[in-house]
Amino acid sequence: MTHTAYFLRRAAKAATLGLGLLLAPAAFAVGEAPKAATPAPTGDIPGLDLKTLTDSDRALFSRLIDKFPSACGKPHSLKVSLRSDPGCKLSLVASKWLLKLVTDGFLESEIEEKYSERYLRRSCYSVDISQAPVRGDAKAPVTLIEFSDFECPACKAVEPMLAQVLKEYSKVRLVFMNYPLPMHPNAMNAAMAAVAAGKQGKFWSYHDKLFENQDKQTMADLVRYAMESKLDITKFQADMQAARERVEKDRAEGKKIELAGTPSILINGCKARVSSVEELRSYIEAELSK
Numbered sequence: 001m002t003h004t005a006y007f008l009r010r011a012a013k014a015a016t017l018g019l020g021l022l023l024a025p026a027a028f029a030v031g032e033a034p035k036a037a038t039p040a041p042t043g044d045i046p047g048l049d050l051k052t053l054t055d056s057d058r059a060l061f062s063r064l065i066d067k068f069p070s071a072c073g074k075p076h077s078l079k080v081s082l083r084s085d086p087g088c089k090l091s092l093v094a095s096k097w098l099l100k101l102v103t104d105g106f107l108e109s110e111i112e113e114k115y116s117e118r119y120l121r122r123s124c125y126s127v128d129i130s131q132a133p134v135r136g137d138a139k140a141p142v143t144l145i146e147f148s149d150f151e152c153p154a155c156k157a158v159e160p161m162l163a164q165v166l167k168e169y170s171k172v173r174l175v176f177m178n179y180p181l182p183m184h185p186n187a188m189n190a191a192m193a194a195v196a197a198g199k200q201g202k203f204w205s206y207h208d209k210l211f212e213n214q215d216k217q218t219m220a221d222l223v224r225y226a227m228e229s230k231l232d233i234t235k236f237q238a239d240m241q242a243a244r245e246r247v248e249k250d251r252a253e254g255k256k257i258e259l260a261g262t263p264s265i266l267i268n269g270c271k272a273r274v275s276s277v278e279e280l281r282s283y284i285e286a287e288l289s290k
Contacts, residue, residue, distance in 0.1 A: 045065075045079075045082050045083065045095075046082065046083070046086075046092075047082070047092045047095075047096075048082070048092075048095060048096065048099060050099075052103075053102070053103070057102050057103065060102055060108060061098065061099060061102050062079075063108070064078075064098055064102070064108070064111060064112075064115075065077065065078040065079040065082065065095055065098065066078075066079050067112075068094075068098075068112075068115055068119075069120070070085070070088055070091050071088065071090040071091045071093070071094035071119050071286075072085070072088035072090050072091060074088060078091050078094065078095055078098075082095055089289035090286055090289045090290060092289075093282060093285045093286045093289050094115070094118075094119060094286070096282065097118075097279075097282045098111065098115065100278065100279075100282075101114065114273075117273075118272075118273075122270045122271075123257075123270060123271045124268075124269045124270040124271075125256070125257040125266065125269055125270075125271075126269065127145055127177070127253050127256075127257065127266065127269065128249075128253055129143075129145060129175045129177070131246060131249070132145075132175045132176055132177055132250070133175070133176050133198055133203040133204065133207075134173055134174065134175050135166060135173065135174040135175075135176070135204055136166050136170075136172055136173035136174055137170060137171070137172075137173055138173060140170070140171045140172050140173040141171050141287070141288070142169070142171055142172045142173070142267065142268060142284055142287045142288060143172075143173055143175060143267070143268055143269075144162065144165075144172060144173070144174045144175065144265060144266070144267055145175045145177060145265065145266040145267075145269075146158075146162065146174060146175065146176055146177065146263055146264075146265055147177045147178075147179040147250075147254045147259055147262055147263065147264040147265075148176065148177070148178070148179060148262055148263050149178075149179055149180050149181050149184055149187045149191075149262045149263075150180070150186075150187055150190035150191060150194070150207075150210045150211065150214065150217065151180075151181075151184035151185075151186055151187040151190065151214060151217060152181065152184065152187075152262045152263065153214070154262065154263055155211075155262050155263045156211045156214055158263045158265075158274075159211055161274070161276070161277045161280055162174055162280075164277050165277065165280055165281060165284060168281075169284055169288075171288060172284055176203075176207065177250045177253060177254065178191040178194070178195070178246075178247045178250040178251065179250065179251055179254045179259065179262050179264070180247065180251065181261070181262060186217040186218060187217075188244075188247065189217070189219060189222060189240075190210050190217045190222065191243075191247045191250075192240045192241075192243040192244055192247055193206070193210075193222040193225070193226070193236075193240050193243075194206050194207055194210060195239070195240070195243035195246050195247060196226075196236050196237075196239035196240035196242075196243050197226065197229060197231060197236065199235070199236075199239045200231050200232060200235065200236070200239075202229050202231060205229060206225060206226075206229055209225050209228070209229070210225070213225070222240075223236075223237070257271075265280075267283045267284070267287060268287050
C-alpha cells in the first residue's frame with residue numbers, strides 16, 4: 001500500500017467513525033439513554049501487546065486470529081496456537097505481523113489475502129545459485145535471494161534494507177542474481193561489469209559503486225569504476241565480454257519462477273512481498289522460528 005493510499009484509508013476510517021457518532025442519537029427512542037459500547041473481548045495473549053488498539057481494531061484482530069489456522073499447520077486456530085501451543089513459535093511471528101497490518105489500517109479482506117499468500121499457499125521454487133555472489137555467512141540457515149537490476153530505482157531503494165538485516169542477523173545470507181530489464185539501456189552492461197569485477201574478488205564493492213552512481217553507467221563509466229577499484233583492466237574487459245552468458249543464466253532463473261519485476265526477493269526459496277525493513281524482519285523471524 002502506498003503512503004497516499006494509507007493516509008486516505010485512515011482518513012476514511014476516521015470519517016466513518018465520526019459519521020457514526022453523529023447519527024447514533026437517532027437510533028434511540030426519545031428519553032432513552034444510549035447504552036455504553038461493549039469492549040471487544042480479547043483476553044491476554046502471551047507475547048502480544050494489544051493495549052494500544054482501538055476497540056474496533058481489537059475486535060478485528062480477535063476475529064482474524066480466530067479465523068486463521070495455525071501458522072504451523074496444526075488443526076486449530078492461531079488463537080488456540082498462541083494460548084496453548086508454545087512450541088509453535090511461527091504462530092506468534094504470524095500474529096505480530098497481523099497486528100501490524102491491523103494497526104496500519106489494512107482492510108480485513110486485504111489482510112486475509114496477505115495471510116493466505118504468505119502462510120497457506122506460498123510460492124516456493126528451486127533456484128540455481130551455485131555461481132552467484134554471497135554476502136554474509138555462506139552457511140547461514142536463512143537465504144535471501146535478490147533478483148536485481150543496477151538501473152532500477154526500486155532496487156537501489158531496497159539495498160539499505162538488505163544491508164540492515166545482514167547487520168542484525170548473523171544467520172542470514174544474501175545471494176545476488178542479475179535480472180537486467182530491457183527498458184534500461186545500461187543494465188545489461190552493468191550486470192556484466194559486476195560479474196567481471198567478481199572474477200577479481202571485487203563484486204560487492206563494485207555492486208555498491210553501481211548503485212551509488214545509478215545515473216552514470218555508460219561503458220566509459222564502467223571502466224572508470226574498474227580503475228577506481230584497482231582492477232586489472234585488460235582482464236576486466238575480457239571477463240566482461242564473457243559474462244553475458246552468466247547474466248543470461250541468472251535472468252533465465254528469474255523467468256523460470258515468473259518474476260513480476262525487480263527487485264524480487266525469495267526467502268529460503270519462497271517469494272516474499274517486502275515493503276519495509278520491519279516486514280523483512282518478520283519473514284526472517286518466521287524462518288528462524290521453524
